[in-house]
Amino acid sequence: MSKNQLTLKVLNPRSRVEIDQVPNAPRIKDLTGKKIVVLSNMGNELLTYIEEAMKNRIRDIQFQKWEWPRLRAGETFREPNLDDYKNIAENSDGVVVLLGISGGSTPRAVLNAAKIEKFGTPAVVIVGRCFQQIARFFARSEGLPDIALGTLPMDYVPTEEDIEELKIREKLADEIIEGMTRWSPQPPKIEVVVEETLEFSGEDYPEAQWNMENFFCSIAGVMGCHWYLLQKRWLTGCLKGPSYFVIM
Structure with missing residues (x-):
């Protein structure tokens, strides 16, 4: 390595x-005869x-449809706690969670489902087609x-119109x-990676940082993550790279 290089x-x-x-x-x-609880933050018409x-x-x-408790009447929902998830699991035979269609809503939906699964009640998460990998990634991060x-x-x-033309209700059911x-x-x-640190x-x-960014961009698809690429240089590099990049 050259003495002039930065690492x-x-x-x-x-x-x-x-x-x-x-x-x-x-x-x-x-x-037959089972009770299905639905946790939904959007997609009520789809439901x-x-x-x-x-x-x-x-x-x-x-x-x-489960209604999250509120802090006080007329106020916004409070964050659910373990007692809420336990209550849902004990008062249902299965749970459907809607809707993972973004980098924010998908982890939240999976978190809700994972908490309920841990209490012994099966859950199914409804997600957009490009969020399947990230949903499964976050499930594994929760220990499932x-x-x-x-x-x-x-x-x-x-x-x-989508629901009717694409027969979405039949597919999801x-x-x-x-x-x-x-x-x-x-x-x-999943490949076992033992190196705790990486060097670039x-x-x-700037060149060392670019090499680091290029590396992480190249493995984004393997990690099951979606990358939001904002730098023109970074985006150009990705467009020249492997076909499994997800650019949003």
Whole structure:
């Protein structure tokens, strides 16, 4: 290495992380007459269609939308705590969580589902098509081997026309039933990375930083993360790179 080169030493985000592993909740053999609780922060119109499709498939199935407790009457919702999740799990046979269609809503939806799964109640998360990897990534970060998903064929809240033309209610109803009854976790094979730190060098700080950014950009798809690329130089580099980059 040249004496004139500058080296950046950073923590490796892919190095070994100790997370308590928890199995997914057991699935339900038969949904007939079962009570399904829905946690939803958006997509209420979609929920109406899903409920209709599932009631056409499952005899006497019940749906209840869960209302988060408020701090005081008329105020905003407070953050749910473990007692809330336990209450949901104990008062339902299964839970459907809507809706993961962004880098913010997807982790929140998966967190809700993971907490409920840990109390022994099966959950299915509805996500947009490009958020499947990140949903499963966050499930693993919560200690679950995987999470059951229902997948929209788009990355936004579908319109009424979308729901009808693309038969979305039928698709999601089938995937929710599968996720509640027959689904089993399929955790990905993840390469064990032992290096706790990484080093990136360049003739000066900007070049060393660029080499670091280029490296993390190149493994974004492997890590199951979505990267928001704002720098023109970074974006140009990604466009020349492998086809698995997700550019949003």
